[in-house]
Amino acid sequence: MVNRTGISRRALVSGIATLALMPSSLIAAGAHQNRGRSDVWLSAQGDRAKTYGMGLFHSGNATNHELPTGFRGHGVCLHPSHHRVVMFARRPGKEAIEVDLESHDHRLAFVCKNNRHLFGHGCFSPDGKLLFTTETEIDTGRGLIAIRDANSYELLAEISSHGIGPHELKLLNDGKTLVVANGGILTHPDSGRKELNLDSMSSNLCYIDSYSGKRLALHRLPEAKASIRHLDVAVDDTVAFAMQFQREAASHDSLVPLTATHRLGNPPRLLEAPAAVLMQMRDYIGSVAINNKNRVVGFTSPKGGIALFWDLNNGAFLGYHQLHDVCGIAVTADQRYFALTSSNGQMRLLDVQTLKEDRAHRQHPDIRWDNHLLLTTG
Numbered sequence: 001m002v003n004r005t006g007i008s009r010r011a012l013v014s015g016i017a018t019l020a021l022m023p024s025s026l027i028a029a030g031a032h033q034n035r036g037r038s039d040v041w042l043s044a045q046g047d048r049a050k051t052y053g054m055g056l057f058h059s060g061n062a063t064n065h066e067l068p069t070g071f072r073g074h075g076v077c078l079h080p081s082h083h084r085v086v087m088f089a090r091r092p093g094k095e096a097i098e099v100d101l102e103s104h105d106h107r108l109a110f111v112c113k114n115n116r117h118l119f120g121h122g123c124f125s126p127d128g129k130l131l132f133t134t135e136t137e138i139d140t141g142r143g144l145i146a147i148r149d150a151n152s153y154e155l156l157a158e159i160s161s162h163g164i165g166p167h168e169l170k171l172l173n174d175g176k177t178l179v180v181a182n183g184g185i186l187t188h189p190d191s192g193r194k195e196l197n198l199d200s201m202s203s204n205l206c207y208i209d210s211y212s213g214k215r216l217a218l219h220r221l222p223e224a225k226a227s228i229r230h231l232d233v234a235v236d237d238t239v240a241f242a243m244q245f246q247r248e249a250a251s252h253d254s255l256v257p258l259t260a261t262h263r264l265g266n267p268p269r270l271l272e273a274p275a276a277v278l279m280q281m282r283d284y285i286g287s288v289a290i291n292n293k294n295r296v297v298g299f300t301s302p303k304g305g306i307a308l309f310w311d312l313n314n315g316a317f318l319g320y321h322q323l324h325d326v327c328g329i330a331v332t333a334d335q336r337y338f339a340l341t342s343s344n345g346q347m348r349l350l351d352v353q354t355l356k357e358d359r360a361h362r363q364h365p366d367i368r369w370d371n372h373l374l375l376t377t378g
Contacts, residue, residue: 084100
């Protein structure tokens with residue numbers, strides 16, 4: 001069952017400046033432990049064309065590297081070998097680069113074929129042989145999933161995403177079922193990033209057999225102007241997904257939940273939060289990450305400058321952390337921390353049990369983190 005708060009967005013505006021949000025964590029504080037693992041932080045970086053690239057930060061020796069790409073990146077995915085990653089261009093880009101994590105050598109992996117562009121996301125098959133990317137057929141707007149050889153990046157096949165504007169996709173733990181966030185918004189490179197169909201947009205969360213392209217399940221939300229963009233998958237195949245509400249196209253002024261979970265065979269469950277927190281999101285969630293050990297899911301709102309956390313099992317709101325323009329969120333390899341990045345270079349670690357920052361590990365390298373964060377070990 002999907003519920004919407006009945007509180008008017010306008011009614012909160014006058015009081016929001018003086019309304020105090022709840023304490024930064026609603027979970028009892030616990031003892032901090034020393035970290036004994038070296039994480040590698042990877043993300044698109046740069047704030048203007050001449051600085052676009054990929055940023056890498058090695059926490060073990062506090063060194064950072066910036067690899068120029070010539071295009072603005074978006075998402076990064078890790079090959080199962082853990083030796084290389086691929087970063088994808090932001091919509092409506094067409095390029096992707098491959099980076100060797102040991103040597104930092106990087107090369108152009110592929111450029112989309114004519115009449116296609118990327119949406120900034122992809123994932124590898126568990127055996128490391130295939131790469132799946134979300135794309136669009138430009139002249140029709142039809143959403144596609146391209147399937148490439150993960151070594152040569154040769155295009156092998158295309159299947160329908162069963163929607164418009166497919167964004168993030170991941171595989172379930174069976175290694176063959178894809179779950180795709182179809183944002184539902186039509187765009188065209190000739191119009192830049194302008195939304196062309198807000199009056200008729202139709203977003204969905206779709207499950208697809210990657211072997212056959214068959215649609216296995218498709219779910220839409222009652223709020224038609226909520227565009228599903230990003231998602232993560234837990235070890236039990238619970239999917240947490242994030243939305244961006246198209247306020248200018250809405251026929252009401254209510255606050256709209258932007259975070260949800262889903263499991264096959266059940267309806268989507270919107271995650272509830274206090275009205276002041278919903279207002280703080282500013283209709284926009286940028287990324288999502290699941291901590292499997294503690295069953296906590298985190299979301300970020302760069303427009304709101306806030307990271308938010310829920311219990312994955314019962315949907316209870318756990319707390320939040322404020323950080324200017326925070327978008328990147330990931331989980332450390334030891335599952336003890338959520339990692340956050342912001343566009344001004346800040347890096348923070350939040351204890352997953354307390355949601356309090358471990359200030360001893362705060363970093364501020366000269367990297368303009370952009371969009372999504374990937375953590376691996378090195």
